[in-house]
Amino acid sequence: MVNEIYYKHMKYIIVGGVAGGATTAARLRRVDEQAEIIMFEKGPHISYANCGLPYYIGGVIKERDKLLVQTPESFGARFNIDIRILSLVTSINPVKKQVSVQSVKTGVTYTESYDKLVLSPGASPVKPPIPGINLPNIFTLRNVEDTDKIKSFVDDNTPRTAVVVGAGFIGLEMAENLHHCGVKVSVVEAAPQVMNMMDSEVAAPLHHHFKEKNVALFLKDAVKEFKQVDDTIEVNLSSGRIIKADFIILSIGVKPDTSLAKAAGIKIGETGGVWVDEYLQTSVKDIYAVGDSIEFPHPITGKPTIAFLAGPANRQGRILADNMVYGHTRKYKGSIGTAIAKVFDMTAGITGMTHRGLKAQGIKHDCTIVHAGSHAGYYPGAMQMMLKISFDPNTGRLYGGQVIGYKGVDKRLDLLATVIKNNGTIYDLQEIEHAYAPPFSSAKDPVNQLGYNAENIIRGLFKPLSPFKFAKRIKKDVFVLDVRTPEEFSIDAIEDAVNIELDAVRKNLHRIPKDKKIMIFCGVGLRGYVAARILKQNGFDKVYNLSGGLKVYRQTMDEQSNAIFFSSEEKQNELVSGSNGAGMPKIEVRQMVVDACGLQCPGPVLKLKDSIDAIEYGERLEVKATDPGFYNDVASWCNVTGHQLISRENKSGEIRAIIQKNKKETENQATAKSDNDHKTMVVFSDDMDRALASFVIANGAASMGKKVTMFFTFWGLNVIKDVNRPKLKKDVMGNMFDKMMPGHAGKLRLSNMNMGGMGRRMMKLRMKDKNVDALETMIEQAQQSGINMIACQMSMDIMGVQKEELINGVNIGGVANYLEEAEQSNLNLFI
Template sequence: MKYLIVGGVAGGATTAARLRRVDEKAEIIMFEKGPHISYANCGLPYYIGGVIKEREKLLVQTPESFGSRFNIDIRVFSMVTSINPDKKEVTVQSMKNGETYTETYDKLVLSPGASPVKPPIPGIDLPNIFTLRNVEDTDKIKSFVDDTTPRTAVVVGAGFIGLEMAENLHHRGVKVSVVEAAPQVMNMMDSEVAAPLHHHFKEKGVGLFLKDAVKEFKKVGDVIEVVLSSGKIIQADFIILSIGVKPDTTLAREAGLKIGETGGVWVDEYLQTSVKDVYAVGDSIEFPHPISGKPTIAFLAGPANRQGRILADNMVYGHNRKYKGSIGTAIAKVFDMTAGITGMTHRGLKAEGIKHDCTIVHAGSHAGYYPGAMQMMLKISFDPKSGRLYGGQVIGYKGVDKRLDLLATVIKNNGTIYDLQEIEHAYAPPFSSAKDPVNQAGYNAENIIKGLFKPLSPFKFDKRIKKDVFVLDVRTPEEFSIDAIEDAVNIELDKIRENLDQIPKDKKIMIYCGVGLRGYVAARILKQHGFDEVYNLSGGLKVYKQAMSEQSNILFHTHIEQKNDEKPSMPKIDVKSMAVDACGLQCPGPILKLKESIDAIEYGERLEVKATDPGFFNDVASWCKVTGHRLVSRENNAGEITAVIEKFRKDENNSTLPKSDADHKTMVVFSDDMDRALASFVIANGAASMGKKVTMFFTFWGLNVIKDVNRPKVKKDMMGNMFDKMMPGHAGKLKLSNMNMGGMGRRMMKLRMKDKNVDALETMIQQAKESGINMIACQMSMDIMGVQKEELIEGVNIGGVANYLEEAEQSNLNLFI
């Protein structure tokens, strides 16, 4: 029997090795158009980043060693250019001298893999713009980084490879920005699961430009300018394209093989194509998803290797082994965090019309009382009747892979949330908890199925109709004072029963706490006291705040080398009284321990607190603002957050009191007159250009100034639609306060501004965003006038009077326009 294999990486190499192990007498020829076979594709970013030191470690087998061990005729630099199924022969071209020849086969295996997507963007072929797919690409990038010591880089695309490249370049000391056209990184994940990664970018000082596509690449001097669709321009020394990959089906198409719905090569359950004795494996094939039944492509090494083994057995022993498909289990290290996915997400299930429920769990990587525990978030999707597990997503610092593997095993075996409950894991305090996070996810899901509480996603919570809803915060008053949702009423969990008369029974009750656990307990209390419409916010305030906040991290790194460009280290601080270890504690544990400890030291002394709750990084800053103590420093090192706080006396006017920020300017923008809007942004941009901190609070008619010109169509009530029709749609439609003359005055003003080289209002608004001006839209005004968050320009924060007053308190200039 003579086997020809096209492609020598992953699926092709595995098929060849298995063929030899089960058929010693077969003739096996493997063609590879490049110089390498069986290399560690997934390790390429880590070699560029210097984590993997030796290039040879990427080459699992050389053509010589592989050929010798398995007695296989390996022909590198050999590209198969055509297939003749009738004659059962292929045409091969030498990549060295261009000569061609034919080779016959009994059975043919196609494993060409995938090729990088390279859209026709102007300038995409400029020097120093790289793609990463194979060892040759890696060598080019590594040589460039080693030889030129670049200062800045832009990674286009925020999938697994893009994020791994961003991490490794950051590890090398390169200032990195990531550009992604989608509204989140890892677009295969649900939005609230990806949100912690966006915040991690901010902690690491890595730029993140979401919902912004590349429009053009320009060579300007020694750098490349990346022009985005928003008009932003990022300068970089080099570019990594990680926009995605597509199955390499050129050979199959030209041979007349059936191409599936997704653009991959169609194969049956035995991995045979539409042509007899021609098979295919790896990134180029499509196969029905085990859950949805719809054709999908899995660009993953694991499935390709499994396919190779199954296929070899089928070709030798007959079609007996069926390939069951891939549920897409994948994981990535993103700086200090790890994110993984398996099965189908809420977004994917919704798109396929599959009825499901979801739940979110926050838990520690191991027992909280044992040192080093780190928080993780799990989200699972499941059938609301049978409990069949559809998908799982995990994000955290430690133990993510272990939980993801458990979820994947249950999903792959058509298991249920009840199987999660029954998982018997290895438990000791350094490794897990008696009730593992996957067990807890199963328990939560059962509670939902039994109707013990109704889960509420952060996005549905954000779209609540406030007049119909009573928002109940069941955290402690101390937590509530630090950070809360504007329309919430605070009744802490332990006092719910004695305050039932304060909770209306004629409204939906939407409960939240820090991470969801106390909210569930409160929901159970209320349900058993006659409250019917009771909902618990999934993941609590932590997930809601992360999901609703600004996801991008707009940074413009300079490409000019600076003398001292190292990452600033934590200052050497003499902590006079004590260090507090709050590691392993979940919210509100770290804050409560901080409050308790600060009371035990004297004014002017400092306290160092260590915590592993991811929310503590922002919580400690908010706590210091509210209490008046000074946050000296904070740092997130591999998930362990260290903060130093100096105790201040709030009630005395002495030198230790925090001073008002003399560089802070605030203004209320009440009007939507074009001239008044222009005045607002002229003053704001002028102040920002002088290094001042600026906050603009848009209320009532002022909201029209910050509407997006490309705002989506959103569902509104009757009054909202009436307001919408009567108000300007965006800044370009604003009228003059005087001499508008049916719009003629506005046009005259725009022409006059252009003639005098004065920036248009829309340009001024963009400049304000790029200058970091804090633009706040008044939530109350939005509710009254029927304006929704989706209608506003990107970068605007939603807040209330309290948010504005907090800024105004620190301002020495406050304007009303």
């Protein structure tokens, strides 16, 4: 325990208030009643809730006085501090231990001496030299005075449109609050995503939320110029697009205010902040600094960093006050940058290092993503969230965490931050003992699940696959396995994926090649992990599971911007808009209401599928769900099934959709559609050129969504022989056929100009030169497209061909099988 030491007649001067300066002053008084404490503040306010400023502008916080934590009068009276507002410190003389102060009102300058000096100047908004940036009605938001200007403009002028430049925390909070006021909002961001400190796949749900809220979003587009045109401002973007708005909010970022420190010869760090040691003392003795202006080593990387956050500034103030009174006994351990923001109905938070940050620092790491509910799914009101962590693949040390969702985000983020700040590991996540009851969590909390997933990766039970690496896959080297249900597959399929439902994987191992990378995916990643374990334990080595499943992949790869050009002639629609731009109409629904809240993918779609049968044609069904992916899934499901999506909305994370049941197709319509979608062919020849023609036609039809059946008979069996076929025991005739026939597709002859194999080699070279896929690649594409390949059993028996010699996925059948398929086909070829 530190003994209390009182320094009589010690004189402290603090430059700047708010979080860092005000906290330092209050703590100083509590531990040193005899000291003389003077606080200088260039503005009229010394302590205010700057994080609450956007919510006052948006009308969420009704009373302005609630933003003022302490007035100069109340703070001075309670802590016996000499508060001097509207007083600008213009210079420091470290040798004489004096500061020069100028009255903002009178311009009179005087000096004041100190024993110890604290700098808390904060940060200032970045205003780049963009033409027109100083036009009227272009605002920045940093303090109460800025807030008053924006609030007065909004209240007095009732603007219809606004552009927010910059999509960081403050920019997004301003966009939300202006939207709340009924203003049509456009957000412009030069980076390819909002909240650029987060990883792309975590920010992607926010982009989709912008679309649900009908808020314009222009990503990868910087402002080139502002122009005043009559009563509006034209925002000219680098892409050449022009956005018109009644006013502009600049939220491009902030920079440390170091002008006073620089002029005094105080060391400035490599990030541009004031350098301080572990006791928060600057390079000059008895001069200290706190808050947004200082640079300190990051607890994880050890590299210099700055944190523009109120929490660290408050902690620094308390530590510093103790060090100045008791001596240098308390070390500041730095900040891991824990931050959270409300973005419309969603909440997004970050702590520690992201994948992007770790990669930039060259720190080896792995990541995992978990989708989970805010509490037990069977208890009403559960909302989905996405969590991502990064960690050391050897020691398991936790490096960072990101969480996004509708409820429970802050609780999980705080748990992750606590483990990271204490140098904890993914094993500590497993051991977290959380408060559990169905309304609050699940028995296995999402944070526990992150720890379990990470351990599985470290132990090599499966390999994680990011959506970006999945998108860049070389298709001929990869077998993509979709383990979702056939219903899910029919709604949203990936072109080269083969659908084998999870519960059927063990029975279909023969369809999965062992000589390729196996990339598995499901809806959110859980079923993919189970499938990966099945394959790994059945001799498959290169098995990868898509992190976050198809949900994260689709969100990340979809168009992220939402380019809407608003007119200033009408107010923002109060109703939430869907992707078609139509608001949610008020519909009297007297039919069944299906509550799928709490169910994860594919639960809501499956429940919808089962429930639609319970109503009559022409009637409507209302479905409520909390799985974020259901917003797009329900539209896709209606497109596939032919039912009509009347409306949909996302309100605070609960998605409500109204579907009208349409009549089934007549038998004649169904038959016609089936005929148009089904193509069959008999492959009789093993000539290379004829085999090529067969697979060109088959793959082309499959790419157009047609069902394709290929029946291989007699010499055609040689086309589908496996290049790595085992050595089998055959009778005399079987061995003779085996020696006389091509061993696999790579050995096929040309029908003309074969010339002892030279023609075949010339043809392959020519195909490569013209970027035409090899026959082997076309066969792989056919497998991945789900083309039904049937080998004729009778031909196999005659020619001594055994099932083990054929490639994976070929079905063995007879003429009846083929004729059954041909009966439903409107195109039948013999090659």
